Amino acid sequence: MGGDSRYLGLVYISPYVAGLLIFTAIPFVASFYLSFTDYNLINAPRWSGLDNYVELATRDRTFRKSLSVTLLYVFMTVPLKLAFALFIAYILNYRLKFINFFRTAYYVPSILGGSIAVAVLWRYIFADQGLVNMVITGLGGEPVNWFGDPNNALFTITLLRLWQFGSAMVIFLAALQSIDKTLYEAASIDGAGKWHTFFYITLPLITPVIFFNLVMQMVQAFQEFNGPYVITAGGPLKATYLLPLYIYEEAFHKFDMGYASALAWVLFAIIMVLTLIAFWSSRHWVYYAGDKRS
Amino acid sequence: MRNTATALGVIMTLGLAAGAAEAASLRMSWWGGDSRHVATQEALKVCGEKHGHTIQPEFTGWTGHQEKVTTQLAGGTEADIMQINWPWLPLFSLDGSGFADLNEYKHIIDLSQWPEEQLQAGVMNGKLNGLPISTTGRVFFFNKTTFEKAGLSLPASWEELIAAAPVFKEKLGADYYPFHAADLNALLIISLVTTQMTGKDLIDPATKQVSWTPEELQKGIEFYQRLVDQGVVRPWKEWASEGEVQLDQLPMWSEGRIAGSYEWDSTYTQFADPLQEGQELLPVKLLKVDGAVTEGVYRKPSMVFSISTRSKDPEAAAQIVNCLLNEPEGIMALRDTRGIPTSRVAAQMLAENGAIPESLIEAHKFVMEAEGPAVSPFNEHPEIREIFEGTLESFAYGQTSAADAATEIIDGINGVLEEF
Structure with missing residues (x-):
């Protein structure tokens, strides 16, 4: 390789590196610094030490409410979504007629899922006189207050997230298709039923993929914004007021950038800790090919 | 006789020039919908031609405009003339130093067209930081x-x-x-x-x-x-x-x-x-x-026009503000795209020309009379x-x-x- 071409690789990756530095790394570091300041964008940041963190840890009732709502949302959404995605992937793994059509159809909501338009559609479907209540009343039931009742609102937002199961499903489907068929044949000869086969062969063999989906879905769920922002704006009674909404309002409605940065870093720390716990726990339940335990 | 006329002409020209700013290059920012964007660009064109300035328009929708103005003010890159939402005044200029004091340009802007109560709405800490465009x-x-x-x-x-x-x-x-x-x-x-x-x-x-x-x-x-x-x-x-x-x-x-x-x-x-x-x-x-x-x-001013404290040509900016709000060219170009104007001369001119829908006039009358x-x-x-x-x-x-x-x-x- 000539002298000039030694730097060619660096030239090729420089646009990406520049973007990473300017739009990710620098704001990342800056937000950490700002989290220790009082900064409203108009005046220069004023160093305030740990004030922002002390405030949110000791006095901020909105933060506590928002954090509990966020944790509830994540712990409700992630397991349900993984279970549902795996269930659909399991069905779509069979050789059925028009199977490719169904696979595509089930993936479509994930392409649309994060968009504002779908959130607006969701709002109409679950509104007081929306499609869901029309069906319920048509069947003789009482209409449900999906958005106005604090006990239902978060669940309704969760359903929107659940509906976007396509990407997790596609990964599960790929994992299911990679399982060696001879294992199923051997199990069948040994007299294993469908449930036994699923729990003792399928599930252990796809644990790396379950783990991957678990981490990805958890990180995404902690960052949920569009759904609750468009559908309920965090209400009623802050029942859907997830932390990203709180961060946004502190930053862009109240222009308290220092406090918003502190909130963002706390959210980052929570995601990091839970991800580390997931990695630590994976030693006990995730089995990789070549693993001596498998 | 001829010499006397020439001398008078020279004196008048010098006198006019003394009261006016030189040709300036300005920027003006606002938020709004399509009709406001089109009307304001037209108004800036005619007012710019009238006073010999060029004005670069900077316009957006409502969403994100406050963030834009805030970051511009933070970075010192705001436009010379800004359309500011009235409730933002205490956020940007609590002590009155965030925007130029328009009282200093009252020889250019005809402030007598505003009722005193309306002018007070644009005052922060004794300084006229914003000129109410319309009242809602x-x-x-x-x-x-x-x-x-x-x-x-x-x-x-x-x-x-x-x-x-x-x-x-x-x-x-x-x-x-x-x-x-x-x-x-x-x-x-x-x-x-x-x-x-x-x-x-x-x-x-x-x-x-x-x-x-x-x-x-x-x-x-x-x-x-x-x-x-x-x-x-x-x-x-x-x-x-x-x-x-x-x-x-x-x-x-x-x-x-x-x-x-x-x-x-x-x-x-x-x-x-x-x-x-x-x-x-x-x-x-x-x-x-x-x-x-x-x-x-x-009742409150829906929005105000403010001039940047960093403007290099604040007098030229004041001329444009006066043209937009008090002079026929600006008034007829902007029409009611920012509501019924607070400026008396503008409201009267638009009403005489039938430029405001009847129902809006009725609703506005109730607000103003109360x-x-x-x-x-x-x-x-x-x-x-x-x-x-x-x-x-x-x-x-x-x-x-x-x-x-x-x-x-x-x-x-x-x-x-x-x-x-």
């Missing part, structure tokens, strides 16, 4: 067609409106309501009746504290609860079942099942247009509670709004009493005001 206020709109179906005429008092509710239920159905008040509208109705009962705005400008006592605010909150209990308005929780949506986008509004609301006068068309064919929406004078000491109109204490821009401070509305929501969901809610609101707002 909350007014009652009622669906005349629905009221007629119930055999009623439009209400002229709160008691008449409350009495309409049982008639609506009996003659039209249980899901018919003569009025709407939830979220921000509930807050504004409570503010309105409390102001009517006390004669005071929420915030005392002298002390920068809440001017209402907890007992006074409690009465206002209890009045709102009476509207809910009597079936005048849909309960907050039921309203929330629609999700985050505007009243004018709901079938209940377009079908006339909710037959009234308390909205900005300038939004008349926005609320009249979605109504089904054959339905008529009319603006109505402010309803008053028994024993009211004022009509308590919530009286009430001056409204503090802190009413719309995001933290104050959040405390007020959030506590009212807790009350509406039965989590707190009217007395506790009143105390919590006043203490919370006073806490925010202490920072200023």
Whole structure:
């Protein structure tokens, strides 16, 4: 390789590196610094030490409410979504007629899922006189207050997230298709039923993929914004007021950038800790090919 | 003779030049919709040609404009002329130093076209930071067609409106309501009746504290609860079942099942247009509670023009502002794209030329004729709004009493005001 071409690789990756530095790394570091300041964008940041963190840890009732709502949302959404995605992937793994059509159809909501338009559609479907209540009343039931009742609102937002199961499903489907068929044949000869086969062969063999989906879905769920922002704006009674909404309002409605940065870093720390716990726990339940335990 | 005329000409030319700025290159920023964008660009073109300046337009929609202006002010890159939302003044210029003091340019801008009360609305710490472009206020709109179906005429008092509710239920159905008040509208109705009962705005400008006592605010909150209990308005929780949506986008509004609301006068068309064919929406004078000491109109400048303190040509910028608001070329180009102008000469010129829709004139007349204490821009401070509305929501969901809610609101707002 000539002298000039030694730097060619660096030239090729420089646009990406520049973007990473300017739009990710620098704001990342800056937000950490700002989290220790009082900064409203108009005046220069004023160093305030740990004030922002002390405030949110000791006095901020909105933060506590928002954090509990966020944790509830994540712990409700992630397991349900993984279970549902795996269930659909399991069905779509069979050789059925028009199977490719169904696979595509089930993936479509994930392409649309994060968009504002779908959130607006969701709002109409679950509104007081929306499609869901029309069906319920048509069947003789009482209409449900999906958005106005604090006990239902978060669940309704969760359903929107659940509906976007396509990407997790596609990964599960790929994992299911990679399982060696001879294992199923051997199990069948040994007299294993469908449930036994699923729990003792399928599930252990796809644990790396379950783990991957678990981490990805958890990180995404902690960052949920569009759904609750468009559908309920965090209400009623802050029942859907997830932390990203709180961060946004502190930053862009109240222009308290220092406090918003502190909130963002706390959210980052929570995601990091839970991800580390997931990695630590994976030693006990995730089995990789070549693993001596498998 | 010829020499004398030439000399006079030279003197006049020099005199005019002394009072005018040299050709300048300016920038102007604003938010708005397409009609405002087109009209403002045209106005800048004609005003620029008239005064010999070039003005670079910078315009966006409403969303994100505050963030844009804030970051520009933070970075010192703001436009020479800015359209500023009135409640932003205390956020950007609490001590009056955030924008140029327009009093310094009164030899260029004809400030006599504004009533003194309106000019005061743009004053921060004794400095005229913003020149009100138009004045807006909350007014009652009622669906005349629905009221007629119930055999009623439009209400002229709160008691008449409350009495309409049982008639609506009996003659039209249980899901018919003569009025709407939830979220921000509930807050504004409570503010309105409390102001009517006390004669005071929420915030005392002298002390920068809440001017209402907890007992006074409690009465206002209890009045709102009476509207809910009597079936005048849909309960907050039921309203929330629609999700985050505007009243004018709901079938209940377009079908006339909710037959009234308390909205900005300038939004008349926005609320009249979605109504089904054959339905008529009319603006109505402010309803008053028994024993009211004022009509308590919530009237405020909708937006102001400000000039940057960093502008290299503030006199040229002042010339353009005056042209847009006081001179025929600017007035006829902008028309009513920012509401009915506050400038007397502009309002008169537009009215004479039939440039403002009749219904908007009627609604605006009610707002301008009504009286009430001056409204503090802190009413719309995001933290104050959040405390007020959030506590009212807790009350509406039965989590707190009217007395506790009143105390919590006043203490919370006073806490925010202490920072200023």
